Amino acid sequence: MHSHENTARLMPDVAHQAQPHLAGALDWVGMDGIEVPVRFDVGDGEVQRASAQVGAFVNLTRPDQRGIHMSRLYLLVDRHLGGSEPLSAKGLEGLLQAFLESHKDLSDRARLSIRFDALVRRAALRSGNSGWRSYPVSVEASLGPDGFALELGTEVVYSSTCPASAALSRQLIQERFTQDFAADQPIDHAAVVAWLGSEQGIVATPHAQRSVARLLVRLNDGVSFDLLDTLDRVEGALGTPVQTAVKREDEQAFALANGGNLMFCEDAARRIQRALETDDRLADFHVRVEHQESLHPHDAVAYASKGVPGGFGSGPR
Template structure:
């Protein structure tokens, strides 16, 4: 029995569509990390293609077929392979894939070396056209910051709070860049990283190290910018820092919009 392919039938209205696809799909993946391992995670997925004015619809089943074929090998090169595969399978001029997922790295505590997993919110966006393909990497990194003003005006102590540094970076062509490096930059730009496991000697170290390195949200955003501008693997980037203030009833934030980095063409 031959079933009709309704999506492939002609459309006479003369309207091309910029994006047609699927979104809010939850799917298990294996994601490579910079520690030589693959981590199991579950991504929230959106995938889309352009649709020619003459074509009635996209074959939505092919989106999941492509994702399933690449599900166990997500890394910088294979992410571009995934989106190129999607574009070829769909026979379109442009394809996009966005994957958002928790990303886990094993971290040692600063003094005792006790190991635990830290979670980071990450997203990968891959785009392919007929003549180029590129990635965007996003990390949302929890950090601790100690207030410089509070330290300067107080006889004892200083208020500190949990903050989040969000970096989106576009790697330069053929650059070997992954989430780990962006996470390291974010953590180094704050008063202290956040750890899942701290023993008493570690807690003492983190408390005093943060006190010795107070930063405003402005400082953290600028610290990140300085580090990323100097990295030849990065073409451009965006930074947003937010502190959930501990002694105010508001949050504080600083934003640097898209900025060119060393990896940008002259």
């Protein structure tokens, strides 16, 4: 009986068989959709476990080499990400360095992408209740001759009430008021209060829609993840993030927040831009704001960035 070592040694490995007619260097080679559990601290000190999809890649610098060692990448991902340590910049840089060490004769650049959902407990606006919100998270890390780079992506869902529609609605309410209350007649306070609370009084309401702000931030060197701080900055700037547990008092408070935060997509993008510009943890950021119109069958979209030369602001994504 052959030993395990002898059996493995005799197995063919066609990846080492060069094909001169197909020679050429490749930008990236690897695997995507690797299923692995990860641990992540959103920023509240509580480490949660999530099911992630991982992409692991290296470049192939040798034109004469047919392929890379994909099993090495998989085993490194499983060893580094599937353990008890939460995701960190230092840990991801170490994993990418291990990618390159395992392909030191083939590659000089490595890349890693991690996608999962993070749960955050969110309080209701008035009632004292709370509920869970799920935020998609993407982590992109790369290592090469230019050094280590780390990007974090997520999105915020919110309500946007159209300022133009609000102004047009107010005009109709004014016109209805002049019809129901003649200028030459005394105004009865109780009658006006009752009129304001009736469907006859509020004859028009502005249109609002569910909206999405997709964020991509590039962290400065040595900065740790703090997803919660980024979410709080953006949701605070917008003023109308979607809610979880909602009683009538919460819904009324949400209606009040919408009335106090009328915004076009341009307004929303600028609010987020201003909120992120004050975050010195960020080297750059890219924002895509999408208002999923209730008036039109198409969406209203705006982009914003930090404006770093050669950074995210080079074009729409």
